[in-house]
Structures are given as structure tokens and as C-alpha cells.
Amino acid sequence: MRSIRTVAAIATVAALGLLLAACGSSSSSSSSSSGSSSSSSGSISTSGYQSPETQSLTGGKKGGVLQVLDETDFEHIDPGIAYYSLDYEVVFATQRPLYSNKPNTASEATPDMAAGPPEVSSDNKTVTVHLREGIKFSPPVNREVTSEDVAYAIERGANPNVANPYIHAYFESVEGMPKADGGPIKGITTPDKHTIVFKLTEPKGGLVAASLVLPLTAAVPKEYAEKYDKHKPSDYGNYQVATGPYMFKNDSSGKVLDVGYFPGKSATLVRNPNWNASTDIRPAYLNEIQIKIGGTNSVIGKQVLEGTNIVENEPPAQSNIRLAAEKYKGQLEISPGAGSHYIGVDNAHGPFKNENLRKAFFAALDRTAMDKARGGKLVTDVMTHFIYPTIPGFEQSGGLAGPKFDFNEHPEGDKAVAEKYIKLAGYPSGKYTGGETITIVGAKGNPAEQDAEIVNQTLKNLGFTTKFTLVETATMYAKYCNVPKEEIDVCPSVGWIADFGDPQTVLNITFNGKFINATGNVNWSQANNPQLNKEMTEAESVTGQSARATAWAKIDEHVVEKALTIPFDWDKQGNIEGSQVQGVGDLWDVGEWDYSWTSLK
Amino acid sequence: MSIGGTEALPASESGSALDFLDLGGEIAARSPLQLFWRRLRQDRVALVSGIIIVALIVIAVAAPLIIKILGLPGPNVQNLNLTDEFGSPLGPTGSHPFGVDQLGHDVMSRVIYGTRVSLEVGIIGTVLSTLIGVVVGLVAGYYRGWVDTVISRMVDVVLSIPLLLLGIGIGAACAVKGCLGGAIQPGLSVIIFLIVFATWPYMARIVRGLVLSLREREFVEASRALGASNTRIMVREILPNLTAPIIVFASLQIPSNILIEAALSFLGVGIRPPTASWGQMIASATPIFNTAWWYMVFPGAALLITVLAFNLLGDGLRDALNPRGAR
Numbered sequence: 001m002r003s004i005r006t007v008a009a010i011a012t013v014a015a016l017g018l019l020l021a022a023c024g025s026s027s028s029s030s031s032s033s034s035g036s037s038s039s040s041s042g043s044i045s046t047s048g049y050q051s052p053e054t055q056s057l058t059g060g061k062k063g064g065v066l067q068v069l070d071e072t073d074f075e076h077i078d079p080g081i082a083y084y085s086l087d088y089e090v091v092f093a094t095q096r097p098l099y100s101n102k103p104n105t106a107s108e109a110t111p112d113m114a115a116g117p118p119e120v121s122s123d124n125k126t127v128t129v130h131l132r133e134g135i136k137f138s139p140p141v142n143r144e145v146t147s148e149d150v151a152y153a154i155e156r157g158a159n160p161n162v163a164n165p166y167i168h169a170y171f172e173s174v175e176g177m178p179k180a181d182g183g184p185i186k187g188i189t190t191p192d193k194h195t196i197v198f199k200l201t202e203p204k205g206g207l208v209a210a211s212l213v214l215p216l217t218a219a220v221p222k223e224y225a226e227k228y229d230k231h232k233p234s235d236y237g238n239y240q241v242a243t244g245p246y247m248f249k250n251d252s253s254g255k256v257l258d259v260g261y262f263p264g265k266s267a268t269l270v271r272n273p274n275w276n277a278s279t280d281i282r283p284a285y286l287n288e289i290q291i292k293i294g295g296t297n298s299v300i301g302k303q304v305l306e307g308t309n310i311v312e313n314e315p316p317a318q319s320n321i322r323l324a325a326e327k328y329k330g331q332l333e334i335s336p337g338a339g340s341h342y343i344g345v346d347n348a349h350g351p352f353k354n355e356n357l358r359k360a361f362f363a364a365l366d367r368t369a370m371d372k373a374r375g376g377k378l379v380t381d382v383m384t385h386f387i388y389p390t391i392p393g394f395e396q397s398g399g400l401a402g403p404k405f406d407f408n409e410h411p412e413g414d415k416a417v418a419e420k421y422i423k424l425a426g427y428p429s430g431k432y433t434g435g436e437t438i439t440i441v442g443a444k445g446n447p448a449e450q451d452a453e454i455v456n457q458t459l460k461n462l463g464f465t466t467k468f469t470l471v472e473t474a475t476m477y478a479k480y481c482n483v484p485k486e487e488i489d490v491c492p493s494v495g496w497i498a499d500f501g502d503p504q505t506v507l508n509i510t511f512n513g514k515f516i517n518a519t520g521n522v523n524w525s526q527a528n529n530p531q532l533n534k535e536m537t538e539a540e541s542v543t544g545q546s547a548r549a550t551a552w553a554k555i556d557e558h559v560v561e562k563a564l565t566i567p568f569d570w571d572k573q574g575n576i577e578g579s580q581v582q583g584v585g586d587l588w589d590v591g592e593w594d595y596s597w598t599s600l601k
Numbered sequence: 602m603s604i605g606g607t608e609a610l611p612a613s614e615s616g617s618a619l620d621f622l623d624l625g626g627e628i629a630a631r632s633p634l635q636l637f638w639r640r641l642r643q644d645r646v647a648l649v650s651g652i653i654i655v656a657l658i659v660i661a662v663a664a665p666l667i668i669k670i671l672g673l674p675g676p677n678v679q680n681l682n683l684t685d686e687f688g689s690p691l692g693p694t695g696s697h698p699f700g701v702d703q704l705g706h707d708v709m710s711r712v713i714y715g716t717r718v719s720l721e722v723g724i725i726g727t728v729l730s731t732l733i734g735v736v737v738g739l740v741a742g743y744y745r746g747w748v749d750t751v752i753s754r755m756v757d758v759v760l761s762i763p764l765l766l767l768g769i770g771i772g773a774a775c776a777v778k779g780c781l782g783g784a785i786q787p788g789l790s791v792i793i794f795l796i797v798f799a800t801w802p803y804m805a806r807i808v809r810g811l812v813l814s815l816r817e818r819e820f821v822e823a824s825r826a827l828g829a830s831n832t833r834i835m836v837r838e839i840l841p842n843l844t845a846p847i848i849v850f851a852s853l854q855i856p857s858n859i860l861i862e863a864a865l866s867f868l869g870v871g872i873r874p875p876t877a878s879w880g881q882m883i884a885s886a887t888p889i890f891n892t893a894w895w896y897m898v899f900p901g902a903a904l905l906i907t908v909l910a911f912n913l914l915g916d917g918l919r920d921a922l923n924p925r926g927a928r
Contacts, residue, residue: 298891319892322687369681373703376688441777444869446888447688450703453875457679468873469777469787480777488777 049325049378050333052104052587060285060582060599067310067578068291068593069300073264077248077256078237079218080157083165085497085589088215089313092586093269093289093595094242095218098129098150101588102281103597106337106390107501107545109213110281113150113243115194118212124203124543129212131194136274138242140254141221145243147190149219155185156225157216161234166499169509170211173204182229206543213500219243224254245284245596247272267291269595285599301576305331309600310578311593318375318446321574325378331577335591337390338573339498340383341374343455343566344481344491344524351436351464352489358563360421360432363407363414365458367568373450379574382411383567386506387556390587392545393503396553403557418462431463438466441480442492443473451568452492459490482521494524495571501588503552504540511559512536527564640921647917653910661716668714672696673707676714677875680705690893700895702885708896711877712903718878719907721789722862723855726796730858731851733797734804735843739835741805742812749809756802764799765864771795772870792871796858807850808843815839845922852915856908863904879904 076082079095092100099109099118111117113135119128135145154171157164159182171177175187187199198208221241228236238257240248246269249260261267269289277284291313301320304312305328316324324332345352345361352358371380384402387393402408406417419430427433438459442452449470456468471480481491498505509515513528532555539551560567573590577583584597631639641647660667668675683691683705692700699709741752771780772787779786815821816839824838863880865871872878879900886897 298888317888318688319889322689322892325687366681369679372681372684372688374688376684376686378687439777446703446885449874449885453704454679456875457677467777468875470869470874471773471776475773475776486777 048329050330050583050585052333052335052585052591055104055333055584057103057584057597058283060283060584060597061601062285062599063287064285064309064600065288065290066286066581066595066598066600067307068289069295069304069310069312070291070293070314071295071297071300072314073293074267076237077261077267078162078234078240079215080153080162080164080220080234081237082215085592086313088586088589089592089595090248090267090269090291091215091218092244092589093246094240094244094248094272095215096135096243096280097215097217098131098212099217100213101501101586103584103586103588103594105501106588107392109210109500112281113145113217113219114212118209120205120209124205125200127198127200127205127209127212129196129198131196132279133194134276134279135219135243136276137219137221137224138247138272138274139250140252141224141241142274143221145219145221146193147196148193149221150196150217151185151188151190152222152225153218153220154188154216155180156182156220156229156234156236158182158185159229159234161229161232162236163233164216166211166214167216170207170214170499171198171216173200173202173208175199175201203541206548207502207504207540210500210502242272242275245272245275245277245280245282246270246289265293267293282596283599284596286595289595304576304578307578308580311581311583311598312576313593315573315590316576320576321375321379324574324576328576328579331579331581333575333577333583333585333591334378335573335575335585335587336381336570337388337587338571338590339495340386340388340567340571341451341493341495341569342383342386343568344488344494345563345565346487346489346526347564348484348526348528349487350489351432351434351438354425355562356421356425357432358566359407360418360425360462361459362563362566363410363421364418364462365566365568366413366454367411369412369454370451370568373454374447374569374571375574379572381570381572383570384408384411385556385560386510386567387503387553388498388506388570391498391501391503391506393506393549393553393556396550397556403560405561407563408560413458422462427463429463433463435465438464438489439487440466440468440490440492441476441488442468442470443476444470445473448473448493455490455492478520481524483519484516484521484526485518491524494522496522497590503549503556507552507555507559508536508540511555511564525565527559527562529562529564532558532562637921641917644917644920646913647921650910650912650914650917653906654914657716657720657907657910660713661720664713664717668710671709673710673713676706676711676877678706678710689889690896692893692895699899700893702882702893702896703889706875708882708899711882712879712899714877715879715882715900715903716907718789718872718876719859719862719904722792722796723859723907723911726793726800726858726862727851727854729793729797730801730854731804731847733801735808735840735847737801738805738808738810739812739840739843742809743816743831743835743839745813752805753809756805759798759802762799764795764861765868767799768792768795768865768870769868772865772868787870788873789876792862792865795865796861799861800854800858804847804850804854807846811843811846812839815842849915849919849922852918853912856911856915859904859908859911 074087075084076087077090079091082091096113098112098114100112102110113131115130115132131147137143137145156162157167158180174185176185189197225236228234228239239254240256241254248256249268249270250256251259271287298317298319300312301316304310305324345358347353367382371382374380381400385397387397422430422432440456442448452470456466459466480486480488481494496510510522511527513533516523516526535555539555542548542551575585575591575593580601582599582601583593585591586594683701690701690703697707699712701707737752741749774780775785775787785791821834821838824834862871866878866880867884872881882900883897890897
């Protein structure tokens with residue numbers, strides 16, 4: 001998603017055709033939203049700044065126009081394709097998936113288009129969702145939403161012209177999904193106008209139920225969208241209709257392109273006249289949202305901080321975070337749980353096949369320095385394990401302190417422990433003398449470049465000879481770090497954001513050996529530990545949020561214990577607003593401002 | 602045989618052809634070198650530039666010693682304690698006169714070491730491209746005919762290749778594993794290769810044009826009539842007459858090459874970090890310029906001073922070697 005969008009996009013491509021095992025409920029009425037979040041909310045320091053965890057969701061003033069400045073354009077505004085936090089800003093203001101997270105949670109789903117929690121059968125192979133009545137599509141469709149519209153929304157995700165990036169990762173167990181091409185899917189049925197049933201071939205009802213928060217489940221009217229979906233790629237995004245409180249400004253034919261959305265220039269969201277507030281949890285205070293696309297991040301940030309009814313919806317430049325913290329403290333929101341960054345270390349080739357050398361590297365690395373280069377404690381926490389704050393399982397994995405191992409104990413680096421593990425690896429001098437040259441491929445630009453240089457220096461200090469190269473971020477992933485045959489020993493700053501609040505989405509695809517792919521691989525360490533693989537396969541079937549959190553936390557600890565990769569940064573994203581904005585940020589979406597909850601003072 | 606000496610002799614120092622009539626005493630003959638030096642000495646701007654360049658060369662050669670004397674850390678020593686709580690680098694202080702960068706590298710130390718890269722690229726690149734350009738231009742201009750045609754078309758082709766795009770392409774294609782089995786690896790050698798590849802045609806064109814003119818002169822015909830070989834004529838008769846333009850052009854090529862290196866490093870396809878390079882430092886400083894001006898200003902100033910010094914010295918050399926040329 002946002003700050004790590006390339007990774008996330010590639011992750012889903014990698015996931016195509018793969019099954020993520022599901023959890024399920026033993027109860028026919030259990031819900032993906034049940035249970036309390038194991039978020040670390042209390043332990044993350046955001047004192048003095050706004051936080052999505054503590055923000056007020058009520059009492060906003062109705063009306064007004066919000067100006068939004070974004071340096072970059074949306075990738076996709078079609079709810080069936082969108083998969084980027086910036087896209088989600090407009091998609092979740094204009095569309096209603098079956099379930100959604102309120103802004104102050106990352107793991108507790110609330111029924112949105114659905115009337116209540118999903119019903120998962122006792123055999124974990126059927127998920128039933130009942131829809132609210134009285135929800136209508138925006139003009140020009142103007143009719144009530146039915147379950148068939150939700151079914152079509154998901155079916156079109158499998159249409160090659162739409163090619164939803166995550167459908168196969170989370171919905172592959174739906175009967176008929178593996179061969180779906182946009183037409184009806186056998187496992188999705190609509191017994192009545194307000195009920196949709198998912199029949200699964202495997203007991204993965206829990207995972208399917210949890211994934212219903214994704215925008216793919218936002219209703220799409222077949223009779224209207226079908227003609228646009230025949231285009232390659234689908235043109236529906238440019239003619240979309242809305243179910244949410246806002247819609248892209250359009251003409252009488254429904255055309256959005258060059259009316260309410262000018263690619264690379266601007267977008268305008270206006271109120272959806274068919275939206276019924278009584279059916280929605282969103283307050284939708286604002287009358288209109290005007291989004292200006294382009295400019296330079298560092299300039300935009302300053303404009304926003306000095307402005308009034310204005311927000312920036314991208315991570316501000318590091319210098320503007322500092323400016324906000326020093327001069328505009330009340331206009332800065334710090335959102336924990338904005339993903340993580342770690343060092344991909346090749347476990348399959350080269351020196352780091354040796355677990356002790358990985359531990360030596362782990363011990364030697366000054367993770368506080370890495371985080372300082374990323375903006376310091378305000379926007380980072382030293383990462384000690386992989387399930388990150390706000391994701392269930394974080395506390396069970398040890399919270400901020402993390403699992404206790406000597407090589408993980410000193411975030412500022414411990415030379416003595418590093419030497420100990422180098423000696424255990426068979427190099428009695430305490431320095432690596434194996435003679436192999438380590439290939440390091442990092443990303444250009446702040447702060448990835450600084451991270452890479454720290455990693456390079458750390459390895460040199462351990463005695464390694466390095467071949468150090470910086471390339472564009474997209475190239476780093478697509479050409480090197482995501483391609484196992486390139487045998488890149490160290491990728492200094494790969495990143496990950498969960499698609500939704502379940503620990504499996506953090507650990508499975510990134511550390512399970514069965515997900516190593518020739519291209520688009522996001523198991524960056526090429527971890528293929530039989531014991532760990534077995535544990536993850538078993539955990540896929542664990543049911544209930546608390547039990548799943550515990551099971552995956554155990555796996556998290558084992559990943560750290562074997563030093564499969566070197567974690568260094570839990571991101572806390574800064575977001576800024578003008579002086580007259582009562583911004584509400586989405587904890588589940590790296591703290592990005594939510595137009596449906598934000599108001600003007 | 603050479604006409605260089607007489608060609609370079611001015612009618613008089615003051616520029617008036619009749620001045621010598623007023624001289625009452627003995628007329629002292631001066632060599633072309635003496636005349637050149639006499640004129641250069643009078644050009645104070647060129648002299649100061651020359652002194653700066655000598656100083657830069659000393660700095661480049663003695664960088665480790667200078668840093669030791671100044672008590673600065675090495676150019677690659679990271680110290681994140683020298684950044685503030687937001688990770689912003691701290692500004693100039695007594696112990697870090699040019700401040701530090703985002704990793705706590707001492708900027709002065711890196712500027713000093715960056716001199717090495719700039720001068721290496723500027724001087725080595727220029728020497729190599731000059732050698733190639735002179736040889737190729739000499740051959741093309743002297744032999745004319747199909748040799749000239751082939752070489753001239755080759756020059757046209759090379760000149761049509763955009764250097765920066767070529768550099769970016771090589772940087773991208775050969776970034777990690779290198780190209781041609783690892784023979785081409787982005788770094789100093791590739792930058793020098795690129796500069797030589799892209800700049801020799803300019804020298805070749807200039808030399809060719811001059812040779813086309815010189816080869817028709819009487820002294821060449823006389824040499825040929827005396828049975829001199831083509832090689833001898835080119836090397837002993839024509840080449841000495843090209844010295845002045847070659848020196849002038851080469852001296853102006855050095856700053857241009859330094860700027861090319863800075864541009865390539867700025868674009869991230871030049872010198873690999875952590876090796877200090879001014880262009881790379883300026884690129885890293887760009888996003889934080891509003892909070893860490895020193896990180897851009899000092900390497901930028903070093904680049905400016907170096908390029909200016911070479912340019913002004915080049916101008917001075919041109920004037921001293923060719924006093925009849927308009928200033």
C-alpha cells in the first residue's frame with residue numbers, strides 16, 4: 001500500500017494462484033470482527049500529537065470544502081483494482097465494502113454494506129453475509145444495491161481486464177475462483193436480494209470473512225459496468241458510480257474522467273445525492289473535497305502547514321515533519337502501525353546461509369541509527385520482531401521489546417555479541433574472513449539510501465567485502481530483491497504493510513518457503529525452514545482472533561530466533577493538516593486522512 | 602621548419618608594429634615559452650586560478666594528511682549522534698566546520714576527498730580524450746579522402762549520442778552485476794570511459810580542421826620534398842604547430858568533464874557511495890536543503906570554485922598562447 005506500495009503490489013502478484021490458508025470459526029455466528037484487538041496502542045508514544053487511536057470521531061462541524069494537495073496521482077480509482085493507500089482515500093469515501101474499519105482501529109471490522117457480522121459455518125467452508133437495505137447507487141444508476149451487485153464486484157475482480165491484485169491471495173478458496181475469468185463464480189451465490197453466500201473448497205472461512213474489508217467487495221452494478229469491463233483494461237473507474245457518502249463529480253452519463261477526475265491534475269468529490277446517512281456509520285461532514293495533484297512534496301507540506309482548510313495526503317517530507325513538530329504541533333498526526341522495514345538477507349545462497357553470520361549481522365547493526373536516518377523516534381520505533389503495532393499478535397510477540405535473544409537485545413548494536421556469533425560461524429578472529437563478496441542492492445533516495453549505507457558500513461566492520469549498489473526503488477524490487485536467482489545477499493530496506501489486521505498477512509507470504517517465487521518474490525530471505533513452514537501451515541487453520549494472534553506470535557518469535565532477516569523499523573507515519581481542519585486519520589491506512597470523518601473547524 | 606615560433610611572435614608587446622623602431626639598445630630575442638609566460642604572468646586572474654588549481658591538486662593528493670591536521674573524521678565515518686532527534690544533520694561547528702550530512706559524515710572531510718574524484722575525472726578524462734582526439738584528428742586531416750570521410754562520420758555518430766542518457770543507461774543496465782561479464786561496472790572507470798568516449802570527437806574536429814590548413818603550408822611541402830615520411834611530417838612538423846590550440850581546448854575541457862562527473866553522480870549513475878563525490882553530495886542534499894543548507898552549499902562551492910578556476914586558467918592560456926585572438 002502507500003509507503004511501500006511497490007512491495008505490496010508485487011506481493012499480491014506473487015500471491016496469485018497461491019492459497020493463504022484461512023482461519024475459521026467453530027461457531028456458525030462468529031465474526032471476523034469479534035474479539036478485542038491486541039493492538040499495542042498504549043505502548044506507542046504519540047503524546048502531544050494527534051493520533052488515529054485517540055482522535056474524536058464525533059462532533060465535527062457540517063459543511064465546507066476541503067482542499068487536498070497530493071504530489072502523486074492515484075494509481076487506480078476503480079474499487080476493484082485500487083491497492084494503494086492514496087487510492088483508498090477516495091475509494092473508501094465513495095464506496096462501501098461489506099465491512100470496513102473505523103478510523104481508530106486496524107483490526108476490528110464494522111459492518112458497512114453488510115447488516116451484521118459474517119456468518120461462518122461450523123465446518124469453516126461457508127461464509128454468509130446479509131446486506132443492509134436502503135443503500136442506493138449514485139446517479140446515473142440510482143437503484144438499490146443488491147447482493148448480485150456485490151457478487152459481480154467480486155467476479156469482475158477475476159476478469160483479466162480488471163485483474164484485481166489480491167483476489168487470488170484471499171478468495172482463492174471460493175469454489176470456482178481458481179478458474180474464474182470474470183463470469184459467474186460457482187461458489188458465490190445470492191439466495192435473495194440481500195444475502196450473499198461464499199462456498200469454499202477448503203476450511204478457510206475465517207480468512208475470507210476477514211478479507212471482506214477489502215474494497216473489492218464494494219458493490220458494482222453489472223448492467224451498467226459490464227460494457228466498461230469489456231475494455232482492456234476496464235474503463236469502469238472512469239465511469240464509476242458510488243455507494244458511499246461522496247462520489248466523483250460526473251456528468252449525466254456517469255462519466256468521471258475529465259469531469260471529476262483529471263489524471264495528473266485534479267479530482268473533485270461531491271456529495272452522493274443517493275447516500276442515506278441512516279444506513280452508514282460515516283458522518284460525512286464535508287460538502288466537497290477538491291484534490292490537487294502535482295507539485296513537490298517539500299513545498300506542498302509547507303503550504304499545508306501554513307494554510308487553513310487544507311491537508312496533504314501523502315507522507316510529508318522529513319523536513320516538514322520537523323517543521324510541524326517544532327511550529328505546528330497541533331497540525332501533525334502520528335499514526336502507529338504504518339508498516340515495517342527490514343533487511344532482506346539471503347538464507348539460500350552466500351555467507352548468510354550460515355545462521356550464526358546472520359545473527360552476527362543482527363547483533364552488530366545499529367537499528368537506532370537506521371531509524372534516526374528515517375526521521376527519528378517520532379516516526380519510527382526500533383523493530384524487534386515482525387508483527388507490527390496495531391496488528392493482533394504484536395503484544396504476544398513481546399511488544400516493543402520483542403523476543404529476548406542476545407543478538408536482539410541491544411538496538412544500538414553490540415560488537416561483542418556480533419564477534420561471538422562470527423566465531424561460532426567458524427571465524428576465530430571475530431571478523432569474517434571467508435573471502436566471499438557480499439552484494440548489497442539498496443534503493444536511492446532518502447531515507448532508504450541512508451539505511452543502505454549504514455548496512456554497508458556495518459558489514460564492512462564485520463570484515464565483509466561488499467559490492468554496494470543503489471538503484472531506483474522499483475528496480476530494486478522488480479529486478480533484484482524479488483528475483484531469487486539474482487542471489488542478492490542483502491536488500492537493506494524492504495518494507496511490508498498488512499492488507500488487513502491479521503498476523504498471517506504479515507508473516508506467511510514473507511517467510512513461508514512455499515511462497516518463494518522465481519519473480520515477484522517477497523519472501524526476501526528465501527526462508528524455507530521446514531519446521532517453520534510446518535508451523536505456519538498449521539497456524540493457517542487456527543481459528544479465533546486471540547488464538548491466531550498467539551499462534552502467529554510464536555512463529556514471529558521463531559523467525560527472529562533464526563534471524564531469517566534483520567528487522568529495524570516499525571513505521572509511524574506523519575500526516576499534516578491546515579490550521580482549520582479537524583482531521584481524522586485512518587489507523588488501518590497508515591493514518592491517511594479519511595474524508596468521510598474529517599471536518600472543518 | 603616549424604612556423605610555430607614566428608606565428609606566435611607578436612608584432613610587439615604593445616601591439617604596434619612600429620614600436621621596435623624606438624628601441625635604442627640591443628634587442629633581446631625571446632623564446633615562445635618566454636613570451637607565453639610573460640603574457641600569462643600579466644593575467645592576474647589566470648595566475649590566481651592557477652594557484653587555486655595547484656592548491657586543489659595538493660588537497661587531493663594530501664587529503665588524508667590534511668584531514669588529520671584539521672582533526673576531522675574520515676570521509677566515511679558515520680556518526681548519527683551528530684543528527685538531531687528528527688534525523689536532521691547538525692550545521693557547522695568548530696569540530697565540523699562544514700557541518701555533517703544525514704549519516705553524520707563530516708561534510709568538510711567529504712568535500713576534501715571529493716576533490717580527488719573531480720580532479721581524477723577531470724584530468725585523466727581530458728588527457729585520454731585529448732590523446733585520442735589529437736591522433737584521430739591528425740590522421741583525418743592529413744590523409745583526407747576516405748580516411749577523413751570515415752573518421753568524420755564516426756565523429757558525427759559519437760557526437761550525436763547523448764552522454765547523460767548513455768550514462769544513465771549504462772548505470773541502469775550494469776548496476777549490480779556489471780555488463781560484458783562484469784567488465785563494465787558503474788564507478789570511476791566507467792565515468793572516465795564515458796567522458797573520453799563522448800569528448801574526444803571535439804578535439805578531433807578541431808585538430809582535423811587545423812591540420813587541413815597546415816598540411817598545405819610551405820614548410821610541410823618543403824619537408825615532404827626533403828623526403829620526410831608522413832609520420833614524421835605529422836609528428837615533427839604539424840603537431841608542434843597544434844600545441845597552443847590543444848592546450849587551450851584541453852584546459853577548457855577539464856572543467857567540463859568535472860561537471861559531467863558531477864551530473865552523472867547527481868543522477869546516481871556515477872561514483873558509488875560511500876565514496877565522496879561533489880555531485881552525489883549535492884544530490885543527497887537537495888531534499889533537505891531547507892533544513893541543511895550547508896550540505897549543498899559547501900560541495901557546490903567547491904565545484905563552482907574548481908570549475909571556475911579551470912575555466913579562467915583556460916581563458917588565460919588561450920590569451921597567452923594566442924594574443925591576437927579577441928578576448
